Amino acid sequence: MGDAHHQRTDGTADGLLLRRWARRSVDCLEERRGEINSLNVFPIPDSDTGTNLLFTMRAALDSAEALGGDVTSATRTANALARGAVAGARGNSGVILSQVIRGIAETVRGERINGLDLAEALQTGTELASRAVTDLVEGTIVTVLRASGEAAAQCVGVDLQSVALAAADAAASALVKTPQQLDVLASAGVVDAGGLGLLVILDALVESVSGHSPDRVELGAGRSRGLIAEVSRRDHDWDRKSGPLECGDDSAQDFEVMYLVDESDEDLMAALRTRLAVLGDSIVIVSDGFGGWSVHVHCCDAGAAVEAGLEAGRVHGIRISSFLVDQRDQLVARQEMxxxxxxxxxxxxxxxxxxxxxxxxxxxxxxxxxxxxxxxxxxxxxxxxxxxxxxxxxxxxxxxxxxxxxxxxxxxxxxxxxxxxxxxxxxxxxxxxxxxxxxxxxxxxxxxxxxxxxxATRWGSLRIAVERSLTFVGTCDPGDAIGLMGHEVVVIGPDVEASAARLIDLALGSGGELVTLLMGADAADGLAERMEAHVISTYPGVDVLIYQGGQPGDLFQLGVE
Structure with a gap:
């Protein structure tokens, strides 16, 4: 926190704070890379989204830290971050992240960045990312990014810290909804991996400007998979398919191809996008705003994708990865576990x-x-x-x-x-x-x-009837105590304590050495103690364990061993 003074009391920040944000983003992505990777099922279940975001953010940080001269300028730092992010972007999600950072670079025009700049930057980043993706799908990182920008835009005249928090909170809310928007996420029981990575980066910004990290109880590490809509599991098993992936099956493509292009222009890049659309999918082409372009595509013919780029300008920084190899490596890693x-x-x-x-x-x-x-x-x-x-x-x-x-x-x-x-x-x-x-x-x-x-544990429960109904032991009215052994009603009575004691008697009728009472949220004060006294006085030698469970519905659950 040595450069904390670079956020002024007027709610703005300088280049040193932007660099601190990039550094904190790298640290947070390193901590949660495994979790983000484990959620990666779209567009390809290659378990590398967290790694790609980390590499992209690290490239942005390296570029900013290599700056000479005045490093307090927000404009110079943002430009350096954008150049590094686009040049070092990895994967679909990394390329989109580079456009978020480029949005900051295109928005900040002075020595400092304020809340209005951040709101405009997130909206610009959304527009850039949306234009870059050939087939935009809802329920992905772009959806989460759009929600953060819209929330930030509502914060008129608010300082940087408040805008950052509003954007991050909106991203968290949008992330939870992604399984409702994309079937493959619902099928796998996960939220979008790229969206979670973006949230981690936005939370790092909040921490950098405020000194406090948002408390994401509902999105804590290891819990992201449970945050899904009420959906049924389909037949997909995206990250554990047996046999090789080939063109034409669920993956559709064999390779991820990325490269950088210089000495080009908008028309040539538009033509490149058209050619790549014939060769594959997941096409993302973005500019760094300084004459450089980053190209990303999933395809079956990696050579043809590179050749297409050669017709658009000077190609360099070529990276080709095979989904077949990635799947093999994931299987080996799981075997080692x-x-x-x-x-x-x-x-x-x-x-x-x-x-x-x-x-x-x-x-x-x-x-x-x-x-x-x-x-x-x-x-x-x-x-x-x-x-x-x-x-x-x-x-x-x-x-x-x-x-x-x-x-x-x-x-x-x-x-x-x-x-x-x-x-x-x-x-x-x-x-x-x-x-x-x-x-x-x-x-x-x-x-x-x-x-x-x-x-070997006989179990039962005591609850209060909420409606009139007919059971094997008679009719119960609303307000009656109902005692069950397993799923069968065995006791009905107007008096809770008498019914509870009767249920315990029935449970111990065939013997037992230990009674466990797990008390519910609606149990009256003293009920547990009186039931314990009943067991001790009626069944010498039987031990009683009482726990406060706090569960709704049952006044208590009963176990006999």
Whole structure:
């Protein structure tokens, strides 16, 4: 924070702050590169979006740090960042990022940058990126960029810090919606990788001008895959397809080709775009604003794509990558993960309630919450993949039907990953299973032992009826206490405590050594203590464990072992 004084109290910033932003962006992209790569399913599932954004931003930073003379000028620094970003852009997302930075360069006209400049820069960057992409698709980095620019434009007369925060907040909101706009994202259970990378960069700007990083609880590292609309898992398995990718299948292309072009003009580049459209797709052609151009295309004939560029001007900086090779390298990396021992296995639990979530997390499980809405198959599948473990044991805890679990299991399984969905019908059964989890055992043995422990736990719940209905033990009216063993109603009564005690008696009728009570959010004060006293006085030798789960609906969940 040594150059923090380069943001003045008038809400503007100079070139040194722009350089600090670029440096912080590089650091943040390095930290989250793996996460961003793991989300990469569009337009090609080559798991390199985070890497491409990092290389592009690093090239921009290197160019700015090579400046001599007056480095406090916002104009000179922005121009250097733009030249470096376009020249060093990697991949589709990197080329688009270069246009965001170029938008800043074209907007800043003096020694300092203010909130109005930033708003105009984001809108200019959106226009440049939209023109650069031949086939613009919603639900991508450009969509997220547009939302940030529109939000920034609403901040009339506001300082740089406020505009930066408004832009970043709008980008976060747009990112969460990307699976609703692009089917391949919904199918894979992810948000757009490039959009997340852009958000990381915008948050780095907020931190650079304010000294504080935005708290993205809903978009924390490792959680981006769960943020999807309520969609069904389709047959795509984009990042785990077996066999080679060839022209004509889902990938459509074999190579990613990038190069730089000098000594050209708008007409020649327009002609190049037309030629490349015949050869392939994902075409992005951008200018650095200083006579240089960056060209990107996915195609089957890399040589023809380069030859087309030779007719447009002086070509240099040629980079060609093969999706076949990239896929092979990803498979090798996943195979290596299988030999990481204990750390290769994880447990995922579906839970409701703050207390229950904390309880499962304290035992080492990852948590997928289901408090406000039912968990979908796509959400569960996305969360499993986010864990980046070769072995995952899932405790569904009654949140999904058996049919849905079978579908998730089939979609999650491949030769490099073992995903076992255990038969836990409630959170108390999940806790019983987690209590005997041992990561040093073979995964099949560990799953079998955990399933045995869950099956040996009789479980029930107590709740309040919200409507009149007919059950096997009689009719309940709104406000009655209803006790269930498993999914069957066994107790109905107007008195909550009497019904709770009756439910415990039925649960202990066939024996038991331990009673676990997971108390819900609506349980009355003292109910747990009175039920504990009932067990101790009525069943000598039976132990009682009480946890505050905070789950909605049930006054408590009951487990007997």
């Amino acid at each position: 299988q030999f990481q021992g204990h750390d290769a296995r994880g447990v995922l639990a579906v839970v409701a309630g703050d207390g229950a979530a904390a309880l499962f997390e304290s035992e080492g499980a990852s948590v997928l919450r289901c408090d406000e809405a039912p968990v979908t198959r796509a959400q569960l599948l996305g969360h499993i993949r986010t864990m980046d473990r070769t072995e995952v044991l899932v405790l569904p805890n009654g949140a999904l039907s058996a049919q849905e679990l079978v579908a998730v299991s089939a979609a999650a399984r491949d030769p490099l990953h073992q995903v076992l969905l255990l038969s836990t019908s409630s959170m108390v059964q999940g806790l019983a299973a987690l209590a005997v989890h041992d990561g040093s055992r073979n995964v099949a043995d560990d799953g079998f032992t955990m399933s045995e422990s869950a099956a």
